Amino acid sequence: MRHAPISSKLFVENRQRLRALLPPKSVAILNANDIPPTNADGTMTGVPNSDFFYLSGVEQEDSILVIAPDAHEEKHREILFLRETNDHIARWEGRKLSKEEARKLTGIQTIMWLEEFPLMQRLLMCQSDAVFLNSNEHARADVQVESRDARFIRRIREAFPLHRYERLAKLMHQLRPVKSAAEVELIKKACGITRDAFLRVLKFVKPGVNECEIEAEFAHEFIRQRGRFAYNPIIASGAGANVLHYVSNDQPCRKGDVLLLDVGAAYANYAADMTRTIPVGGKFTKRQKQVYQAVLRVMRGCIAELKPGTLPRDWQKTAERLMQEELLELELLKPKDIKKQDPDRPALKKYFMHGVGHPLGLDVHDIATIGEPMQAGWVMTVEPGIYLPDEGFGIRLENDVLITADGQVDLMADIPVEADEIEDLMND
Ligand code: GLY
Ligand code: MN
Ligand code: MN
Secondary structure, eight states: SSSSOTTTTTHHHHHHHTTTOOTTTTTEEEOOOOOOBSSOOOBBOEEEEOHHHHHHOOOOOEEEEEEETOSSSSGSSSSEEOOOHHHHHHTTTTOOOHHHHHHHOOOOSSSEEEEGHHHHHHHHHTTTTTTEOOOOOTOOOOOOSHHHHHHHHHHHHHHSTTTTEEEEEHHHHHHHTTTEEEEEEHHHHHHHHHHHHHHHHHHHHOOTTTTHHHHHHHHHHHHHHHHHHSSEEEEEEGGGGTTTTOOOOBBBOTTTOOOEEOOEETTTTEEEEEEEEEESSSOOOOHHHHHHHHHHHHHHHHHHHHTOOOOOHHHHHHHHHHHHHHHHHHTTTHHHHHOOOOOOOOOGTTTTOOSSOOSSSSSSSSOOOOOOOOOOTTTTEEEOOOEEETTTTEEEEEEEEEEEEEEEEEEETTSOOOOHHHHHHHHO
16 A cells, blocks of 8 residues: 555445445445456456445455345444465465454454355355445546456356345445545645645656656656556547547647647546646747637636535536637637537537546546536536647646535645646746
């Protein structure tokens, strides 16, 4: 665990919130993520399963969490199963959680080794009617491999075909969007690390540096501060900014170009998601600045609309209305383009073709209850952009914003975004 210890209170309360949603005589079973293979005997760095982490704080592979609020014996109502270590594992892989450490980390009192799982599973299944199992129900997920949870679902349904199986994801989608104060602190920490790395990069960027060298500056600061990249960074100079999911980060930065940086740190698995667009040579051209100011005004207008009760689809419409006004002002759109537009494909989409923002949390594109109004405790990104392939550049800006009972707090308010301030910092 690279990050500072987190109080088990966060995970105890998260489990309490889940228990409140479970019907009588139910059991929820969650698995840690697999460590994905590369080639030969190689593996990728594993990433904790977000739901598993949310309910336990555990980042160790192979672990299983069982929550059975009505189990006959109180000690069986929450059980964490862990891989038991031995001298061989300690020699080759290093330390694994002891039972005592796991109790302290999670607040769960009953910790068992994995070999006890089959018997406990049978016992608890015999005491339960409904079984809540986990799956990835993110609307845009495109998963081609069978996850550990998916394998588990297949096997348990075969072994116990007559139980009632339910979607844990539905409950997790209700719980996770509303961040507790402790979670907001972790997201703020991720934003702070992102800010520090961006300030470092502002001093580093100059004509001739390669995009990958800039990525390395971010990596240095993120890892130094016990974080990691929350997602594959986009370091896109010149026309690269018009490729929305550009990740090759391999081009030299040229004087006169702008550089789009869509980069965020994760701290304790909580993500920041920032975009800034800066002039490679330390000074925007008049045209670049004109487009930049338009995007900044749209971002600010959209931030102001984040409050409890706002429907995400209405917020997107607001963003599109604000953007349309700016595009008319920039003469990228003419009134006649709007008059003749297909309402399902408004003209502004030529320049701003993605969503204005998304929930943020343990996942960068965090889970949410689709179609529900925003609530206090949600954290949303706000990320308008104008993409101009014909002019060889694109501008996007992105801040992370907490929705509160009476409005919103911009968690990235201290990351420079004014064009003049960016220029001053680059030329300092
Ligand atoms: N970095 C991914 C996004 O902005 O949504
Ligand atoms: Mn982003
Ligand atoms: Mn984003």
